[in-house]
Amino acid sequence: MAESVCRTLRDGGLEGEHAPALTIKDSIASPFGFDVFCHVLTQLSSFILAGKSQSRGLVLVAFCRSPSFYADLLKSKGIDVNSSNKCRVRILDCYTDPLGWKFRLMGVGNLRDLSCEASSTGILCKDVKDTNKLYSSIIELGKGLVAEAKSRFSVAIDSVDQMLRHASMSSVAGLFSNLRSHGQVSNVFWLLHSDLHEVRVTASLEYMSSMVASVEPLQQLTNGQRDDSDKASLTEQNLKKGKFHVRFKRRNGRVRVMLEEFHIEQSGISFKSASSEEVTNQGLLPKVQFSLQLSEKEQIDRSNVVLPFEHQGNGKPIQIYDGRNSLMEGKHETTSVSAGNSETNEGSGGGEIIYYRDSDDEMPDSDEDPDDDLDI
Amino acid sequence: MAATKTRGSSFSRAVSAATPSLAPGLKCGPNGTVFLSSGIPDLDKILGGGFTLGSLVMVMEDSEAPHHMLLLRNFMSQGLIHNQPLLYASPSKDPKGFLGTLPSPASSKDDKPRDRDTDQEKGLRIAWQYKKYFGENNPNFTGHRDDKHEYCNDFDLRKPLERQFLIRQHVDCVSLQDSMNLSVLLDHCGTFLSQFPRNDNNSSITTAGRIAIQSFCAPDCGYSNMEWHMLSFIRSLKSVMRSSNAVAVLTFPPSLLSPSFCKRWQHMADTLLSVKAIPDEDRELAQLLTGYQDMVGLLNVHKIARINTQVNLEYPFPWSFFCGCSTGNAAFMLFCSLSSISFILSCWSKLSAGSYDP
Numbered sequence: 001m002a003e004s005v006c007r008t009l010r011d012g013g014l015e016g017e018h019a020p021a022l023t024i025k026d027s028i029a030s031p032f033g034f035d036v037f038c039h040v041l042t043q044l045s046s047f048i049l050a051g052k053s054q055s056r057g058l059v060l061v062a063f064c065r066s067p068s069f070y071a072d073l074l075k076s077k078g079i080d081v082n083s084s085n086k087c088r089v090r091i092l093d094c095y096t097d098p099l100g101w102k103f104r105l106m107g108v109g110n111l112r113d114l115s116c117e118a119s120s121t122g123i124l125c126k127d128v129k130d131t132n133k134l135y136s137s138i139i140e141l142g143k144g145l146v147a148e149a150k151s152r153f154s155v156a157i158d159s160v161d162q163m164l165r166h167a168s169m170s171s172v173a174g175l176f177s178n179l180r181s182h183g184q185v186s187n188v189f190w191l192l193h194s195d196l197h198e199v200r201v202t203a204s205l206e207y208m209s210s211m212v213a214s215v216e217p218l219q220q221l222t223n224g225q226r227d228d229s230d231k232a233s234l235t236e237q238n239l240k241k242g243k244f245h246v247r248f249k250r251r252n253g254r255v256r257v258m259l260e261e262f263h264i265e266q267s268g269i270s271f272k273s274a275s276s277e278e279v280t281n282q283g284l285l286p287k288v289q290f291s292l293q294l295s296e297k298e299q300i301d302r303s304n305v306v307l308p309f310e311h312q313g314n315g316k317p318i319q320i321y322d323g324r325n326s327l328m329e330g331k332h333e334t335t336s337v338s339a340g341n342s343e344t345n346e347g348s349g350g351g352e353i354i355y356y357r358d359s360d361d362e363m364p365d366s367d368e369d370p371d372d373d374l375d376i
Numbered sequence: 377m378a379a380t381k382t383r384g385s386s387f388s389r390a391v392s393a394a395t396p397s398l399a400p401g402l403k404c405g406p407n408g409t410v411f412l413s414s415g416i417p418d419l420d421k422i423l424g425g426g427f428t429l430g431s432l433v434m435v436m437e438d439s440e441a442p443h444h445m446l447l448l449r450n451f452m453s454q455g456l457i458h459n460q461p462l463l464y465a466s467p468s469k470d471p472k473g474f475l476g477t478l479p480s481p482a483s484s485k486d487d488k489p490r491d492r493d494t495d496q497e498k499g500l501r502i503a504w505q506y507k508k509y510f511g512e513n514n515p516n517f518t519g520h521r522d523d524k525h526e527y528c529n530d531f532d533l534r535k536p537l538e539r540q541f542l543i544r545q546h547v548d549c550v551s552l553q554d555s556m557n558l559s560v561l562l563d564h565c566g567t568f569l570s571q572f573p574r575n576d577n578n579s580s581i582t583t584a585g586r587i588a589i590q591s592f593c594a595p596d597c598g599y600s601n602m603e604w605h606m607l608s609f610i611r612s613l614k615s616v617m618r619s620s621n622a623v624a625v626l627t628f629p630p631s632l633l634s635p636s637f638c639k640r641w642q643h644m645a646d647t648l649l650s651v652k653a654i655p656d657e658d659r660e661l662a663q664l665l666t667g668y669q670d671m672v673g674l675l676n677v678h679k680i681a682r683i684n685t686q687v688n689l690e691y692p693f694p695w696s697f698f699c700g701c702s703t704g705n706a707a708f709m710l711f712c713s714l715s716s717i718s719f720i721l722s723c724w725s726k727l728s729a730g731s732y733d734p
Contacts, residue, residue, distance in 0.1 A: 177467075
């Protein structure tokens with residue numbers, strides 16, 4: 001649920017606790033992670049501007065888009081980055097000159113200074129390989145944004161993939177855990193393209209985050225099972241909408257799983273609750289092939305079955321048909337007949353076969369086990 | 377469960393002259409082993425007495441839940457209460473901060489006789505679903521209940537451990553981020569363990585030590601992608617443990633290792649436990665379990681240490697347990713055993729990736 005995700009980020013973390021962290025991941029099958037990232041960014045910025053969130057400012061580390069792109073994006077949503085007095089967003093520009101090449105070329109005297117563009121909204125970073133420096137720049141920007149020492153700020157990193165190109169996994173992980181445990185950071189979120197990395201890398205980032213949001217296609221394309229027209233229509237469908245799947249790690253140690261559908265439109269991305277029965281919670285119980293449950297009708301039928309040796313009564317002793325007319329019934333019917341004729345039946349005429357069993361003396365529903373007197 | 381009562385035979389075991397004198401907090405076990413408590417009474421019972429001295433206990437974490445921290449907290453607190461030296465290593469920059477979260481024993485003055493039906497007690501307790509069918513013939517819980525000499529305490533997670541315990545025993549804290557080189561950490565452990573050498577001739581054990589290593593392969597540690605080095609560290613640690621009177625508990629998130637290494641690490645363990653999170657608002661599970669509201673996770677016992685013996689233990693494997701904390705502020709844990717669905721959960725544990733097949 002995109003709303004719950006944004007709300008959790010807005011609420012931030014408690015004192016002494018690690019700040020909540022969100023990983024947004026997508027893949028080539030449904031490449032809309034960046035749209036989700038922008039959505040979360042704009043939502044959080046509007047919360048910050050309206051004063052509804054724990055954090056008072058946002059530091060955006062821009063790797064894959066220029067700062068002007070973000071300035072325009074936020075402006076289109078009504079958030080003005082460049083206004084000096086109410087500015088709540090600072091951008092750490094790792095896009096323009098990540099490895100410091102232009103800076104060095106400038107030193108040789110060939111290029112003009114290109115860093116003026118970013119100066120009003122943030123700092124230019126010239127060495128993204130040094131994660132310690134990156135960390136201190138983020139903290140410096142954040143502290144500059146929120147004047148008081150106790151206020152908090154959010155951090156957004158638009159592409160972890162770019163970071164991992166230049167720095168090792170352990171240093172990036174160290175940076176994230178330092179950010180999360182810094183007292184002034186309210187929340188952190190980042191975007192990752194999961195198919196660009198080994199499983200271990202994605203697993204490490206999920207390990208460090210408290211919410212994992214994955215962008216998935218509505219229906220997976222399976223190879224070889226569909227013909228081309230089907231595949232084309234599926235791909236087209238996947239390019240317009242998809243599934244937004246979120247796993248929340250709650251404070252009490254439980255995991256909440258939520259699912260939504262999203263649509264890509266001109267104005268951006270929109271979310272709505274999952275239409276079909278897609279909310280398949282990965283329950284802990286494995287699905288077995290046997291149907292172990294009873295339906296309502298089956299339960300009623302089962303309770304109606306009279307078991308052989310049950311003494312259910314109804315006031316009368318149970319009459320079990322055992323191949324002859326019972327003496328009881330005979331007694332009822334012959335009340336009108338003379339008492340001596342106990343063996344005769346209703347006597348509706350005609351010949352009757354009267355058969356006396358050896359076990360006549362026995363009560364009809366004796367629970368004795370006839371095998372009891374076997375002596376083996 | 378197989379009976380281990382002796383049958384009549386013409387051989388009789390030579391009874392040793394005297395039982396070894398043990399420091400408080402240690403208990404004799406079968407086959408010449410000595411146990412120390414895990415800090416959780418029912419876990420001790422399941423393991424047959426506790427953690428065996430000289431063994432390596434490994435706990436497989438779930439990356440989605442912090443339940444392994446609860447196990448570590450109880451383990452560490454129990455050691456401090458029994459005045460057993462402790463070495464704690466964690467990936468955070470300041471491991472000392474964790475010591476502030478160690479729980480204190482629940483006050484034993486007002487719960488004698490111990491009544492298992494009062495589940496509302498604060499403190500660590502296991503509630504067995506079928507407890508009414510088990511006889512109350514457990515000698516561990518009768519007898520005098522002096523806090524210091526009790527083998528295993530019930531801990532109240534809401535109360536922090538008193539400072540006197542932390543000061544009395546210096547806790548050696550190591551940050552795993554500092555050790556780029558695992559051999560430095562191994563040397564540190566070796567120095568710590570040299571305080572408790574195991575000497576077979578000497579039958580009295582004056583003190584035992586505890587090592588707690590948390591999240592050993594956490595991604596922010598420099599060595600986290602050097603899988604062979606980490607495996608070699610574990611093997612060396614295990615061999616040093618064998619010659620000392622100590623127990624090491626090492627937790628790790630198996631999802632961060634490659635599958636083959638995950639299996640190798642599991643084989644390295646003497647005692648292997650795993651914790652797993654419970655999904656929230658899972659209706660099927662809610663119907664299946666009573667007290668679902670109070671539970672937050674699963675504890676699985678995959679392997680129990682077999683030291684000095686070739687005999688398989690009596691308990692059927694794997695057993696699955698539920699651990700929980702109440703919602704809200706009060707934090708007590710209940711472990712429930714559900715033998716009827718342990719079969720289902722054992723199937724589940726085999727289906728899930730990276731599980732251990734004994």
